[in-house]
Amino acid sequence: MFGRPRQDGDGPMANQYERISTDLRQQIASGELAPGEKLPAESQLAKHYDVSVPTVRQGVGVLQAEGLVEKQHGRGTFVRRQPKKVTRSNERHQWEKDRARQPEDIRKSTGATEHDTGLTVDDLTFRAKYDTVPASADLAAEFGVPEGTDLLRREYRTAYSQERHPFNLVRSYLPLDLVSANPDLLREDREPWPGGTQNQLHTLGIELDRIVETFRARPPTPEEAEELGLPVGVAVVLLRKTSYDTTDRVVEVSDVTLPGDRTEMVYTTKLERW
Amino acid sequence: MFGRPRQDGDGPMANQYERISTDLRQQIASGELAPGEKLPAESQLAKHYDVSVPTVRQGVGVLQAEGLVEKQHGRGTFVRRQPKKVTRSNERHQWEKDRARQPEDIRKSTGATEHDTGLTVDDLTFRAKYDTVPASADLAAEFGVPEGTDLLRREYRTAYSQERHPFNLVRSYLPLDLVSANPDLLREDREPWPGGTQNQLHTLGIELDRIVETFRARPPTPEEAEELGLPVGVAVVLLRKTSYDTTDRVVEVSDVTLPGDRTEMVYTTKLERW
């Protein structure tokens, strides 16, 4: 048993599966295969390219890893549509700070996410879950408290109403003894809280001085892929947001998980004048 | 021909390849398989797990996509070491601005990348290439100039001296008529320029007001994977840096490609006091 002999049209050192992925990639780029369109069945492609089915699968797998196609078991393989983009800007922080002291009716109208995305509250679905957890070594170091200190953990998922999967996962942590001064802050049924976290902190007499965001990109763990509905070959962006108050104390830490292919982040750095 | 019967130890709905990837993943997490260590040969694993070699390959492929192992043709499969992290902070911009007016001997000692990484000039290798290109529609829109306007394009690659692949690729664009006032700025043999772009602009009487950085993450194209030496299953971060001068004019645009798994970005947003 050996492979089919190389043919003249193969080009220099082209594998069979690369020949297939290159050809299909070109068809997608040219629009010959339009977004949302179904590719021919693997058995058809095998006949067309004169190779075995596993070889077709290898070729299509390359495109899948590049995020160009999406396989759906029992239905077929489809050219991916570019999902709706979500922009996240660091100007949201100052915007939210300005809002934090406004009256409730103004705060209620729009949240920071709507500000970023330009959508209304109705376009988004929002789920919150509160609980209390002991600080891990990592979080204890961020807050500068002993390991095991009680933290209020709040989990948020935000999605477009019309889409199945959320476009972000947020885990926000606050020291429990800090927030328990206002019992309303412990009630998840008060979410979404008009004015967001900065207003919540304002009810405790806390003013933020600066926000530090650290992030990196990596392939999703199996759990993250499941949760965010990520096809193979899409990265996640992990963002840790640390909020400092005017006494230089860390008052909130948020871990945000974002799908890398649909999130665009914009950061503006203002420079001091000469 | 059919698969081996399911055994009691398989757990609920465990595929063979998932059983293998789960087991190996756990061994890596526990340190039983240490970073840099070689996994048993695929034929060995096939014997050990009592499956065929392609099934082992499928299982190991999962770990490869997660960035946990790296295959090396002819040598074996190895547990990936976490590569040296590179931190990129937005404080580099203010730092570079402060330096831009310093005398040359101070500017020469350290660049912004060394500032970020904490390394010395000797630890890094640096390559620059200059040419002139007509503005694409995209770049013309950024600069607010007609499409086709001449731009000076500068390509930079920075690497650790001891590593084979660069940890970033930078393509920087400047309007040609802006920089031609100082002929030295057109000479690639003057790189690395002490004090960086902000000093170069300073020689033209330009002061920066703010820098806007936009980025997203996606799987690498085949070319990027090749260039940055990325194994399968590592994302790239694409960053576009746009510099505005004090007259609100765009004076530089840089496109930066970074390996997502070894770059950590830190952005600080200072908030106005109440």
Next chain:
DNA sequence: GAGTGGTCTAGACCACTGT
């Protein structure tokens, strides 16, 4: 030359989707 992963074949049966 021995050992390794890379490509490929030609099938089999299973699981899921839609008619």
Next chain:
DNA sequence: CAGTGGTCTAGACCACTCC
């Protein structure tokens, strides 16, 4: 039920690395 992708077998030969 037909059609699709998902899993898996049991091999073959090729290409690369290292001794």
